[in-house]
Amino acid sequence: MDVKTAMLERHSIRKYKSDPVSDDLLQELLEAARLAPSGTNHQPWRFIVVKNQGVKEKIQAAAFNQKFLSEAPVLLVCCADLLTYATNTRKRIQELIDSGVFGPEAFNSYPDVDKPIEPSALKAFIPHAMLNVAIAVEHIALRAVSLGLGTCWVQAMKAKQIAQILELPENLVITALLPVGYPNQSPTLRPRVGIQDIVYKVVE
Numbered sequence: 001m002d003v004k005t006a007m008l009e010r011h012s013i014r015k016y017k018s019d020p021v022s023d024d025l026l027q028e029l030l031e032a033a034r035l036a037p038s039g040t041n042h043q044p045w046r047f048i049v050v051k052n053q054g055v056k057e058k059i060q061a062a063a064f065n066q067k068f069l070s071e072a073p074v075l076l077v078c079c080a081d082l083l084t085y086a087t088n089t090r091k092r093i094q095e096l097i098d099s100g101v102f103g104p105e106a107f108n109s110y111p112d113v114d115k116p117i118e119p120s121a122l123k124a125f126i127p128h129a130m131l132n133v134a135i136a137v138e139h140i141a142l143r144a145v146s147l148g149l150g151t152c153w154v155q156a157m158k159a160k161q162i163a164q165i166l167e168l169p170e171n172l173v174i175t176a177l178l179p180v181g182y183p184n185q186s187p188t189l190r191p192r193v194g195i196q197d198i199v200y201k202v203v204e
């Protein structure tokens with residue numbers, strides 16, 4: 001399936017069949033996430049793969065009881081690991097220098113690269129980290145379509161409650177929930193604004 005077809009066929013799926021998703025397909029989805037681009041190639045995405053029915057139901061209760069969350073055979077809790085920004089920056093910049101993307105002077109732009117980052121300062125990375133995780137999540141959503149699977153982005157949730165349920169450390173920030181399963185509905189394209197509405201201006 002080409003990318004445009006996957007985009008056209010992806011719709012938020014809120015009804016799932018009970019058929020399980022094989023581990024091979026799950027690996028394909030995680031591979032799609034792994035291939036996503038990220039700022040300075042930090043790859044901050046981390047996933048909790050929830051198959052346990054009781055745990056899915058607890059998460060659903062902390063997500064305004066959106067019932068498809070426990071109906072889907074797999075629930076991916078998509079997180080940003082803020083610690084990637086505290087531990088890997090020198091390595092990632094060096095990789096970019098080695099591959100010729102950055103010049104050797106790149107470290108001048110990162111004067112604090114070797115200074116330990118206070119845990120409280122890590123919060124400043126949240127917007128950037130979540131942006132990167134979002135790219136990986138959409139990679140999964142599109143790959144899922146090509147495998148006959150459905151997903152639905154879910155952000156309406158009480159992330160702190162879900163972090164408690166899953167006993168997540170503070171460095172993992174939940175970005176989205178992504179139920180995965182075989183669709184039991186065939187939605188059509190929801191309304192979209194026109195191209196003329198999204199191009200603010202053309203500068204020639």
Ligand SMILES: Cc1cc2nc3c(=O)[nH]c(=O)nc-3n(C[C@H](O)[C@H](O)[C@H](O)COP(=O)(O)O)c2cc1C
Pocket residue numbers: 010011012013014066152153154155156157187189190
């Ligand atoms: C960041 C984000 C958060 C969303 N949160 C929810 C949600 O909490 N519950 C839900 O049912 N759909 C959620 N959606 C799905 C949107 O409602 C849906 O993408 C939009 O209406 C367009 O429909 P489509 O995905 O079928 O094209 C979310 C989508 C995105 C991208």
